[in-house]
Amino acid sequence: xxxxxxxxxxxxSKEMLEGLDIVVFDIQDVGVRFYTYIATLQLVMEAxxxxxxxxxxxxxPNPNGHYIDGPTMEKEHTGFLGMTxxxxxxxxxxxxxANMINEEGWLKSESKVALTVIPLEHYDHNAAYSLSIRPSPxxxxxxxxxxxxxxxxxxxxxxNAGRGTEFQFQRYGAxxxxxxxxxxxxxxxxxxxxxxxxxxxKVCYGKDLSKFPKMNQVSLNWIIDAYKNTKDKSLFFNTxxxxxxxxxxxxxxxxxAGLSEEEIKKSWQSxxxxxxxxxxxxxxxx
Numbered sequence: 667x668x669x670x671x672x673x674x675x676x677x678x679s680k681e682m683l684e685g686l687d688i689v690v691f692d693i694q695d696v697g698v699r700f701y702t703y704i705a706t707l708q709l710v711m712e713a714x715x716x717x718x719x720x721x722x723x724x725x726x727p728n729p730n731g732h733y734i735d736g737p738t739m740e741k742e743h744t745g746f747l748g749m750t751x752x753x754x755x756x757x758x759x760x761x762x763x764a765n766m767i768n769e770e771g772w773l774k775s776e777s778k779v780a781l782t783v784i785p786l787e788h789y790d791h792n793a794a795y796s797l798s799i800r801p802s803p804x805x806x807x808x809x810x811x812x813x814x815x816x817x818x819x820x821x822x823x824x825x826n827a828g829r830g831t832e833f834q835f836q837r838y839g840a841x842x843x844x845x846x847x848x849x850x851x852x853x854x855x856x857x858x859x860x861x862x863x864x865x866x867x868k869v870c871y872g873k874d875l876s877k878f879p880k881m882n883q884v885s886l887n888w889i890i891d892a893y894k895n896t897k898d899k900s901l902f903f904n905t906x907x908x909x910x911x912x913x914x915x916x917x918x919x920x921x922x923a924g925l926s927e928e929e930i931k932k933s934w935q936s937x938x939x940x941x942x943x944x945x946x947x948x949x950x951x952x
Contacts, residue, residue: 672702676746677709683717691723694801695760697730698815699739700747700911703801707760708749708767711779720780725761725950727786727795729811733757734945735884736815738937739913747910753934753941754884754913755815757791758948766948783950790952803859804834811835813875816885819917822908824901825892826870830854830863838888839872840865844895850874886927893921 695703714721736754750772761783768781800806817835820827828834848871854863896902909915920930
């Protein structure tokens, strides 16, 4: 039978796993904490540990594996958009991350699953990797995947980040942004990637980033820009959703306080340095 692990049913039940000798995990990740494939991986590992079923992970390249950046998830805000205390962009393949989950005691009751990772050949973290098939409906291009860590933060706001267009995560805008500050505009409409996009049918004033060069860091410039150009600041943040995406309440507070990108990023550095030490233990590639 075909069983979905997205939506209400996120973790395999004992009944779903009955009769299985092994579970093979072969899903293309994009290396961003709130992209939920790694949460599904963790829940699958957890279920298999509870039912004594081994897990085989077929490793895949990470298109955002060339850097580590962003706020680190705080334990009190963990959930499906981030189950562990890792940075927004963590610079690991899904196989490396599976080993980290298992060995760091991040499964329920700090149990371990019988885990085997089949490694990649001829891969390193700085290798460019273009996905021939979109990993999900709203990540249609390499540019969208590269911009996703930065523009994905808009998911916790009322700003449209390209859903309802053919340029998902390659633009941002809203009807309530100051139209005098932007020359670019677009109209989101329902499509196969989004049945009810934010700002549906409204003219959105914002920026087109579809030609933006490849990045090796998380940019806060766009979310700071949008906040500054929101006339009614009460319209901007969806606080609960933003905290889940950012992994911390601090980022919203910092943006509201008018801190610069440089000032905000300095506050991330200690956590990033600590994570890099843990990460180093599980790297399979240079």
